Amino acid sequence: MSDRIEPGGTIGIFGGGQLGRMLAEAARDMGYRTHVYCPEDNCPASQAADRHTAAPYDDPAALGAFAGTIDGATCEFENVPAAALETVGAAVPIRPDAEALSIGQDRAREKEFFERLGAETAPWRPVHRIEDLKRAVGEIGLPSILKTSRLGYDGKGQARIDSSGGAAAAWEAIGGRRLPEGAMRPFAIVERFVEFTCEISVIAARGLDGDIRCFEPVRNVHRNHILYTTTAPAGVPEAVAHAATGIAARAADALDLVGLLAVEMFVTGDGRVLVNEMAPRPHNSGHWTIDACETSQYRQLVRAVCGLPLGDPARRHDAVMTNILGEDMHLVPGYEADPEARLYMYGKAEARPGRKMGHVTRLTAKT
Ligand code: AMP
Numbered sequence: 001m002s003d004r005i006e007p008g009g010t011i012g013i014f015g016g017g018q019l020g021r022m023l024a025e026a027a028r029d030m031g032y033r034t035h036v037y038c039p040e041d042n043c044p045a046s047q048a049a050d051r052h053t054a055a056p057y058d059d060p061a062a063l064g065a066f067a068g069t070i071d072g073a074t075c076e077f078e079n080v081p082a083a084a085l086e087t088v089g090a091a092v093p094i095r096p097d098a099e100a101l102s103i104g105q106d107r108a109r110e111k112e113f114f115e116r117l118g119a120e121t122a123p124w125r126p127v128h129r130i131e132d133l134k135r136a137v138g139e140i141g142l143p144s145i146l147k148t149s150r151l152g153y154d155g156k157g158q159a160r161i162d163s164s165g166g167a168a169a170a171w172e173a174i175g176g177r178r179l180p181e182g183a184m185r186p187f188a189i190v191e192r193f194v195e196f197t198c199e200i201s202v203i204a205a206r207g208l209d210g211d212i213r214c215f216e217p218v219r220n221v222h223r224n225h226i227l228y229t230t231t232a233p234a235g236v237p238e239a240v241a242h243a244a245t246g247i248a249a250r251a252a253d254a255l256d257l258v259g260l261l262a263v264e265m266f267v268t269g270d271g272r273v274l275v276n277e278m279a280p281r282p283h284n285s286g287h288w289t290i291d292a293c294e295t296s297q298y299r300q301l302v303r304a305v306c307g308l309p310l311g312d313p314a315r316r317h318d319a320v321m322t323n324i325l326g327e328d329m330h331l332v333p334g335y336e337a338d339p340e341a342r343l344y345m346y347g348k349a350e351a352r353p354g355r356k357m358g359h360v361t362r363l364t365a366k367t
Pocket of ligand 1: 122145153156193194196225226264277
């Protein structure tokens with residue numbers, strides 16, 4: 001099993017969304033083939049990949065056959081079941097590895113990881129049962145947010161608690177239940193609501209040789225918990241940018257990660273940087289890098305996965321990326337007619353509210 005994957009080789013991609021689509025496009029441009037594994041037919045990534053296996057993540061025969069066709073694998077979303085990673089990982093390297101992915105799958109483990117790293121997070125407590133929640137809310141204060149430990153995204157599996165009487169309703173809203181006796185991990189976490197001045201993210205890349213390159217911090221605005229715009233540069237004080245970049249780089253190093261690590265953070269009025277969450281994969285807040293950076297996040301991931309030297313992540317332009325959600329589809333003709341708008345559509349047949357259908361990036365001169 002050679003560490004390096006040469007052009008002409010095949011990269012396996014777990015997950016079929018737009019991140020996988022843009023990754024497959026970058027891989028093709030760099031001379032690699034891709035094979036997407038996801039349960040859905042005709043997914044955005046499969047439209048751009050050389051091959052597609054549409055099978056459940058718990059199908060050992062399909063996973064084994066997939067592993068037989070690829071030289072290495074990566075994930076475009078972090079919730080690939082551990083057993084699937086184990087099956088494929090026995091045959092080819094998975095970059096980032098199962099350990100980084102398993103931390104990224106679990107909010108409590110993420111918080112513990114960043115605390116060990118010496119990075120600040122919002123005050124939080126694990127919640128195994130409703131009694132824990134009531135006690136925790138008393139300890140960390142209000143308002144606070146209850147979040148399922150696993151399988152939450154874009155605000156799903158979250159409930160805000162504004163009064164001490166609200167704990168039971170929040171527990172019910174997220175489908176709160178006590179996990180079977182012996183389950184060590186909590187069902188949820190509760191964290192203090194952060195009165196942030198802005199949200200930022202940093203995407204760090206770490207190569208097979210341990211080299212780390214970070215894209216500069218960007219400013220993210222969410223609408224209904226879903227990323228709406230990303231602005232580069234973030235326009236935060238130099239000390240904040242430095243602290244945020246340092247956190248992402250140290251995290252990638254501590255995980256011994258090969259690939260990308262996106263870290264989302266809150267910035268407070270007094271200049272503190274609090275980690276919200278991490279994702280060991282390409283990130284929505286990195287789409288702008290396709291048009292504005294020397295090396296895009298997708299090309300950087302191909303480089304890391306294939307054991308190539310990392311590229312230069314330097315920003316060449318200022319950029320604003322706007323997500324096009326299902327409810328924004330009426331804006332697309334305007335973007336199509338706008339010579340300044342770099343439009344990307346993801347090939348999704350059905351436009352549902354909140355569903356990411358595409359994005360548009362606008363560039364201006366570098367400040
Ligand atoms: P998450 O799924 O944790 O990324 O949350 C989605 C979005 O909800 C974040 O990007 C924030 O805008 C908001 N949010 C989540 N947790 C908090 C918090 N503790 N304080 C304030 N806003 C939060």
